[in-house]
Amino acid sequence: MAPLLDVDSLAVTLPGPRGPLPILHDVSLTVDEGELVGIAGESGCGKSLTAQTLLGLLPAGARITGTARFAGTDLLGLDNRGWQRIRGAGIAMVFQDPTAALHPMLTVGRQLTEHMRVHLRLDRRSATRRAVELLDQVRIPDPEQALRAYPHQFSGGMRQRAAIAIALAARPRLLIADEPTTALDVTVQAGILALLDRLRAETGLAVAFITHDLGVLSALTSRGYVFYAGRVVETGPTGSLLTAPTHPYTAALLGARPHGTQAVGTLRPIPGAPPAPGEAPAGCPFQPRCRYAEPACGTAPPPLAPAAADRSVACVVRPHLEVTAR
C-alpha cells in the first residue's frame, strides 16, 4: 500500500537578502494512514518549513524541487483551488501558539462551524451538532457551553484542544502538529499527547508531530526523523532510533537533554551552534561540531543510506556511540 504522504528528495530554496538561501536539502519522508510520525530537530533545522511546504504556505519566490504526493495527489503541482481543497479536508495543521490560530473576537463555536459549512457543506444545525461532537472528542468539558466561549476564556491547554478540534473539523486525513505542546506545562502536555494518540487509534488519523523534545518523540511516535541544517540525518522506528542512535547528532541531542531517570550527572552540551541557512560547511553539516569527524566528512554531505533494520543514517563514519538509554 502506498503511504498517505510520500515526500521524495524535497529541496526548498527561499529568496534571501543576499541571494537564494537553500533551506531544505534532499528531504524524503513518508507517513502512513493512521501512523504517528515524529520530526525532531532544533529551531532553524527546517522541520517547520517542511510542514509549510506540505500545506502550500511557502512565501512567494520559494523554489521547490522533488516530489510530494498526498493520497495520490501531486502537492507541488497544485494551484490555489487545489490547495484550498487539500488544506483542511486533506492536511490540517496545529501550531505551537494556539492563540495565533484562533480568532480572538469569534466564539469557538463560530470558528468550528464556519469550517465545516465551507468544507463539508453542512447546514447550521448539523454543523453545530458536529461541533459539539468534536469538542467532546478533544475532551473539552461541557461542549455546549464551550461553543459560546471566546478563546481567551480558555486555559492554554484547552485552547490547544480547541485548535485541534478546529483542525479536525473538515475531517483531514493527516494532521501536522508543529510543536503543539512546547508552550504547555508537562501535565497539560501529557493530556494533548494522549489526545492525539487516541484520535489516531479511533479515527485512523495520521499525525506528523514536529518537536524539539526527544522525550515527546519517544513517548508518542512510532517512527521518527531527525533533522539537522535542512537535512534528514537519521530515521527509523523511534524506539531503536533513540535508544541506539547511529548518527552522532542524534546521540549528542540525547546527551544534551536532562535524563529524567536515576542517573544524575551533568548535561553534555553540543559545542557551537547549528549553521545558519546558506552557511553550512561543505560536506556533512554537523561535522564542525562532531567529536567523531574525520577528513572524509568534509568532502560532500553524506546521503541518507540504509543501516540496520528499517533505519537510515547520513553519516560516513558511523562511529560506535556510547548511549545510556534515557
Added chain:
Amino acid sequence: MTMIAPDPVAPDPKVDRALTRRRWLGRLRGGSAGRPVWRQPIAVVALAILGGWLLVAILAPLVAPYDPLAQSADTYAAPSATHWFGTDSLGRDIFSRVVHGARLSIPLALAIVSLALLVGGLLGLVAGYLGRFADEALMRLTDLVFAFPQIILAMAVTAAFGPNTRNAVLALVIVSWPVYARVIRSAVLSMRGDDYLNAARLLGVGPVRALRRDVLPNSIGPAIVLATLELGNAVLLLAALSFLGLGPRPPAAEWGSMVALGSQDLSMWWVSVFPGLAILTVVMAFNVLGDALRDRLDPRYAKGR
C-alpha cells in the same frame, strides 16, 4: 481563565517582536527593512521645501528686496515686477515681509515644539516610571488641558499674561506638552516590564541614571516623530494667535498677522494669500516629513512586517 501570575512559559525565541520594535535608530540610519527617509520621493520634496525655507530665513536680508517694516505711499499695490507679491495697507513689500516672516515663524515653532517635548517628555517619563499617584495626577492634568480646544486655551493664557511673542510661545507650550507626556508615558509603560531595566536597578544603578540610559532611549522614538508632525501645528497655532492679535505684535512680520491684515478686504487677495501660502508649504512639509519618519520608525506602520 487561568493565565494569572506573570509566569509565562516558553516564548518563541524566533518571534523577536521586541527586537524589531526597538530598532528604529538603526532604521533611521538605513539599517534593516524599509526605506530610509531620504529615499521616499515625497519626503525628499518636503525636505527640499524646508531646506529652502531655512536658507530663506538665514539669508533674509539678502533675499528681501525691501525693508519689511518700511512703509511707502504705494499702498495695496497688486503683484508686479517691482513688488512681486504686492504691498499691504501701509505700502510694505509683502514679498520682503514673507521672507522675513520665516525668521520669526520657523524658529518660534521649533522653540514651542522643543520646549513642549522637553516638559511633556520629562513629566511623561517620571509618571510612567513611577506609576501610581504620580501617574494618576499627570493623567488628570493632561485631561484638563485636553478638555479645552487648544486655540481657546492658548488665547486665554496669552490674554492673561499679556499679548506678546514670549507669552504666545509660553501659551502654546502649555497647550501642547500633554500629548508628548502621554506618548512618552505609554512608551515607558510598555517597556517598564522589560527586564533590562530591572537588571540594571538590581546592579545598583540609581533611578535617575536608569531613566536616562535605559528608559529614555527606548521610549523617545514615537515622541520625536510626533514632534515633527506637531511642528506644522505650531506654525499654524502661532499664526492663529497672531491673526487674533495675541502673538508677535505689529509691525513685526509674522505670517499669521499678515493673513489677518488682508482678511479685512478680500479684493486685495495678495495681502493674505502669499503669507497663507508660506504657512501652507511649511505646515505640509513638516507633516509629510513626520509621516515619513513615522513610517520609518514605527513598525506598526511599516510595510511587510
Added chain:
Amino acid sequence: MTGLLDISDVEVEYRSRGRGRVLAVAGVSLDVAAGQIVGLVGESGCGKSSLARVAVGLTPPSAGAVRFAGQPVTPLGWRRRPDTEIGLQMVFQNPYASLNPRRTIGAQLLDGVPATVTGAARRDRVRELLDRVGMPNTAAERYPHQFSGGQRQRLAIARALAPQPRMIIADEPVTALDASSQAQVVNLLVGLVRDLDMGMLFISHDLALVHEIADATAVMYLGRIVESAPTRELWRNPRHPYTRALIDAVPRIGPTPRLPATLAGEVPDPANAPTGCRFRPRCPHAFAPCGDQPPTLDLGGRSAACWLNDPTSAPATVPAN
C-alpha cells in the same frame, strides 16, 4: 538553620479588576545556603516567578519577609539599591528582553562593576566577565541584537556576575533557548555556582532539568510549596501526589512508545482556589482529611504538605512509587 537567602512566610497578593484579591503566593518559606543549588519547580501560574521577584526585591511581598545574608531585603522603590543587597542578583527568563538593545554589552556589564574598581581595571573586569561565560572580548563593543539567544543569556549571566554576587536567582533561564544552548547555559550556571561558591535558586517548570542540577528541590502548586526534599529523594520517592504526577508526566525515552501519565483537571484560578488542600480536586488519593489545609509535615530532612503523610489521619496508603 538559616541560609544565605532566607524566604519566610512570603505572600504575594494581586488586586485584579473583576476578580478581587488574588493570592499568587500563599505563604512560602524557603532557604538557600551558600554553595547550594535549590530548584523551585511548578507549572505556569503557580506563583514561582512572583516569588522570585519578591525574593530579589523587585516587588514587595504583601506579607512575610526575605533576608539575604542576615539583612532584610527591601523592596526596590524610587531609590538606589543598597550595597548590602547587590550581592543578590537575578538571571531573567527572556534574554531578548533582559539586555538593553541600545547599549553595548560592555556598558551594561560596567553597570554592575563596583565603583571601587577604577580606571583600566574596569575594562579588565569586563574582559574577565566575558571570559567567565565563554564569550570573546570583542563582545563588549557589540549590541545585543548581534548575538543568538544562548549567547545573550550568557551575556546576561556575565552581567549578573559583575558585582561578584553571593547568590543568584535564575528565573527559567533556559526556557526560551534551544536544546543545545539549554545544556550550555545550564552547565555554565552550575559551573559558576560551584567555582565561585555562590548559592542559586533555580526556578523552572522542567522537573527533569532541575533534577539534573539541584541539590534540593521544592515543588510549588497554586501558591504553596507542597513538597521539598533533597533532589534525588524527591525524584525517587515523592511524598506528595502532585510531585508524583509531575514526575510521571515527563515524557521518557524508551524502546516502545509509552505515553506519560495524565493528571485530571486543570490548575484552578488562584482567585478561587479550592478550600482545604489546594490539590484536592485533582488528586487521585483525596480523602476526608483533605477538606482541611494540610500542614507542612517534617519527614526527616524533607517535608511535604499532604495528609497522606500524617500517621494519625492517613489510611497508610502513601502513593505507591
